[in-house]
Amino acid sequence: MHSGHLHLMAETRRLLGADTAVVCAMSGDFVQRGDFAVVGRRARAKAALQSGADLVLELPLPWAVSSAERFADGGVQTLAATGLVTHLAFGSECGDAAALMEVAACLDSELYRAGLHRFLGEGMSFAACRQAAVRGILGPEKAALLETPNNILAVEYCKSLLRRGSAIQPLTVPRRGAAHDGTVQEGENPSASAIRDLLRRGARETALALMAPAMRTAYQEEEAVGRAPVFAETCQRAVLARLRTMTEQDFAALDEGREGLCNRLYSASRTAASVAEVLEAAKTKRYACARLRRMVLWAYLGITPAGFPAEVPYLRVLAANGTGRTLLSEMRKTASVPVLTKPADVRRLGRAAQELFELEARAADLYALAYPDLSAAVGGKAWREGPVIL
Numbered sequence: 001m002h003s004g005h006l007h008l009m010a011e012t013r014r015l016l017g018a019d020t021a022v023v024c025a026m027s028g029d030f031v032q033r034g035d036f037a038v039v040g041r042r043a044r045a046k047a048a049l050q051s052g053a054d055l056v057l058e059l060p061l062p063w064a065v066s067s068a069e070r071f072a073d074g075g076v077q078t079l080a081a082t083g084l085v086t087h088l089a090f091g092s093e094c095g096d097a098a099a100l101m102e103v104a105a106c107l108d109s110e111l112y113r114a115g116l117h118r119f120l121g122e123g124m125s126f127a128a129c130r131q132a133a134v135r136g137i138l139g140p141e142k143a144a145l146l147e148t149p150n151n152i153l154a155v156e157y158c159k160s161l162l163r164r165g166s167a168i169q170p171l172t173v174p175r176r177g178a179a180h181d182g183t184v185q186e187g188e189n190p191s192a193s194a195i196r197d198l199l200r201r202g203a204r205e206t207a208l209a210l211m212a213p214a215m216r217t218a219y220q221e222e223e224a225v226g227r228a229p230v231f232a233e234t235c236q237r238a239v240l241a242r243l244r245t246m247t248e249q250d251f252a253a254l255d256e257g258r259e260g261l262c263n264r265l266y267s268a269s270r271t272a273a274s275v276a277e278v279l280e281a282a283k284t285k286r287y288a289c290a291r292l293r294r295m296v297l298w299a300y301l302g303i304t305p306a307g308f309p310a311e312v313p314y315l316r317v318l319a320a321n322g323t324g325r326t327l328l329s330e331m332r333k334t335a336s337v338p339v340l341t342k343p344a345d346v347r348r349l350g351r352a353a354q355e356l357f358e359l360e361a362r363a364a365d366l367y368a369l370a371y372p373d374l375s376a377a378v379g380g381k382a383w384r385e386g387p388v389i390l
Contacts, residue, residue, distance in 0.1 A: 001047050001215040003189040004091060004175065009052040011173040012089040021323050023085055024053045025078040027064035028360065029367035030301070032071045034293025036232045036370055038196050043218040043228070045319035046388045050214035055324035056388075057082075058316040061301075061360055062308040065294055067256075070308070072156035073163075077312040080166050083334025084327060087171040088161065092154040094145055095174030103145050104158035106137055125286045150175050199229045226373025232297075234370040236275055239300045243269035243278065246299060253304040254295045261287055265295060301363050313353040314338045314346070316360075319388035343383050357382075 013020045026048065028041045037044065045056040063074025079085040092100060106112050107130070115133030120126070127146070135143035145151045158170050176189050190210045198207035208216050222228035232239070248266050255262035261282070268281035279292050298304060314337050320328060331339050338349055346357040361382035368377035 001044060001051055001212045002192055002195060002210065003212060004191070005048075006051055006212050007176060007189065008089060008091055008173050012087070012171065013052075015171065016087060021054045021327060022052060022089075023055045023057065023079060023082060023324075023327065024048050025057050025059045025075045026318060027059050028061060029364055030061060030065050030297060032064060032066070032068070032294075033193075033290050034065065034295075034297045036230050036235075036367060038199060038230055039215075039219055039222050039228045040230070040367070041318060042385065042388055043222045044215070046390070047212065047214040047218040049319045049321050049324075049388065049390050050217075051212050053319075053324075054321055055317070055327050056319040058318050060312060060316070060356055061363055062303070062356070063312070065297055065301075066305075066308070067291070067294075068153050068156045069159070072153060073160040074312060076157060076160040076164065076166065076168070078315065080164065080168060081312060081315055081336045082327075082331050083336060084330060085168055087169045088157060089171045089173065090150075090154055090157055091175040092150045092172045093148040093175050094151055094154075095172055097158075097170045097172045099142060099145060100151065100154045100172060101158045101162070101170060103134060103138065103142055104155045104162055106134055106142075107155065108159055108162060109137075111137055123286070125288075127288070200231060223372075226376040227371050229372070230367070230370045232275065232370065234372070235300070235366070238369065239275055239296065240269070240272070240278075242300050243296070250299075253306065254298050256305045259287075261292070261295070265292065301359075301366060303359065309352055309356060312337060313356055314340045314349060316340045316357075317387040319390070321390045325389070341387055343385070 009022055012022060026041070026045060027037065029037050031037050041058065048056050057078055059071075059074050059078055063070055063077075066074070076088065079088060094100065112133050115136050116129055119129035119132045122129075124132070131143050131146045134146060145155065154170075154172055160166075161168055161170060195207050195210050198204075198210070208219065211219060219228055243265075246266075246269070248263070251262040251266040254265070264282040264284070265278065268278045272278040272281055275296060278296065279289060282292055283289050315331070315335060317328065317339065328339065328341070338353070340346060343357065346353055361380070364382040365379040368379065368381070371377045
């Protein structure tokens with residue numbers, strides 16, 4: 001959690017009223033860019049409460065570690081399933097919800113799909129093809145919205161709202177400060193990626209100074225007990241071992257687009273001595289590196305896109321304050337899926353819910369192996385830990 005998140009919550013309450021309850025959908029231990037979260041879910045959820053959120057729900061793993069489209073749809077599903085959320089608040093570079101909705105509607109049209117197919121045949125990257133197709137329909141100004149990461153994710157949120165016929169209204173706040181993956185610049189709100197990079201390079205004090213106050217405290221508490229910072233590199237040999245034991249068919253199961261990217265990963269994994277070398281050897285101009293990182297992460301976690309559920313089967317509560325507990329009481333009547341506060345209760349739910357939670361529990365155990373202090377990596381905690389209540 002960084003200053004941009006604080007700004008988003010403050011602006012949401014300024015626009016909707018100071019007494020507006022804020023419900024957050026938050027990734028668990030792994031994040032959309034195909035990486036380990038630098039601090040675990042419970043610490044981040046607690047920091048979110050202390051920073052202004054009232055209720056934190058988990059974005060389940062299959063959506064949290066997927067493409068922007070699936071990631072956004074998971075967030076929309078999670079919040080819509082509460083039966084209480086009226087507005088979806090998110091940051092964007094443009095700050096224009098109507099323009100983002102127009103682009104979203106375009107991306108869901110037959111005219112767009114025909115244009116995209118034509119450009120893909122020319123060998124350009126998917127992102128370039130998508131933008132070219134939109135440019136031909138809406139013009140260069142609207143197509144330019146697809147050049148920046150927060151606008152792209154914002155369009156996917158809007159597209160999910162449209163596809164699901166949701167009554168939730170999009171509410172976008174102009175992003176301030178550094179770009180999503182930008183470096184730290186003086187006078188700017190830093191991105192989460194920039195803060196993670198500082199920690200990775202050992203610039204701890206600089207990174208701490210840039211965190212939101214509650215996040216700084218939560219990080220220091222986790223650091224003191226050997227659970228932070230968490231970096232994928234710590235599990236590098238385990239990841240490489242997993243890749244080298246996989247067959248070509250195993251790699252093919254990771255390739256959603258069936259575009260041969262799996263073959264590049266397979267070949268790279270046989271010779272590379274680090275995950276970074278695998279990614280460097282496999283990448284091309286056509287494919288975003290984040291996509292490759294996600295495929296490697298899926299391999300480590302033992303998951304494949306074909307096994308990802310289409311619908312969120314339950315709402316897992318990570319944290320709640322007094323207002324959040326009131327919301328939970330209301331959700332018992334309004335939610336369209338079960339609300340999970342005690343992990344053991346998942347055994348009373350359907351098979352899809354049980355399989356998802358079992359996946360989450362296994363992934364949590366694999367995440368813990370990246371703790372700086374391995375003695376803190378006690379397995380099975382996902383089955384024992386309830387939400388943070390403040």
